[in-house]
Amino acid sequence: MRTGVGFDAHRFKEGRPLVLGGVVIEGAPGLAGHSDGDALTHAIIDALLGAAALGDIGTHFPSDDERWRDARSLDLLTGVAALLNARGYAIAHVDATVIAERPRLSRHVDRMRTALADAMGIDRSRVSVKATTTDGMGFTGRGEGIAALAAALVE
Numbered sequence: 377m378r379t380g381v382g383f384d385a386h387r388f389k390e391g392r393p394l395v396l397g398g399v400v401i402e403g404a405p406g407l408a409g410h411s412d413g414d415a416l417t418h419a420i421i422d423a424l425l426g427a428a429a430l431g432d433i434g435t436h437f438p439s440d441d442e443r444w445r446d447a448r449s450l451d452l453l454t455g456v457a458a459l460l461n462a463r464g465y466a467i468a469h470v471d472a473t474v475i476a477e478r479p480r481l482s483r484h485v486d487r488m489r490t491a492l493a494d495a496m497g498i499d500r501s502r503v504s505v506k507a508t509t510t511d512g513m514g515f516t517g518r519g520e521g522i523a524a525l526a527a528a529l530v531e
């Protein structure tokens with residue numbers, strides 16, 4: 377068994393939808409980024425690549441590559457899951473925390489779990505998503521953007 381950790385943060389950007397864990401969420405601007413800005417999915421991708429010691433998201437999907445402009449991050453996650461499977465790894469568990477002062481995410485967590493699990497081709501009982509704030513402190517507390525942490529276990 378091998379473990380990996382991932383972290384990502386993106387700033388808010390007006391005029392695009394907020395996508396977290398592949399779910400479009402109303403109530404806040406979207407996140408800047410070469411892809412759809414889905415910081416949660418990016419953190420999970422880095423956790424999975426870390427567990428397999430296969431580099432990071434920038435290695436596989438460079439932000440200066442036009443192929444990944446406005447890419448759906450869930451599709452990138454599907455690609456990474458396939459890469460791990462091809463190397464003989466099975467994804468045993470993913471646990472993630474989204475750090476955001478706004479919007480309130482708790483009622484969206486179940487849909488995120490389903491979307492992420494489907495993208496990785498695993499049962500949703502193997503995917504955990506949590507949401508927290510930083511109590512007004514730091515860049516997430518000031519509402520400048522959203523951060524995410526993830527841990528992955530692969531067998």
Ligand code: MG
Pocket residue numbers: 384385386409413414415418
């Ligand atoms: Mg990112």
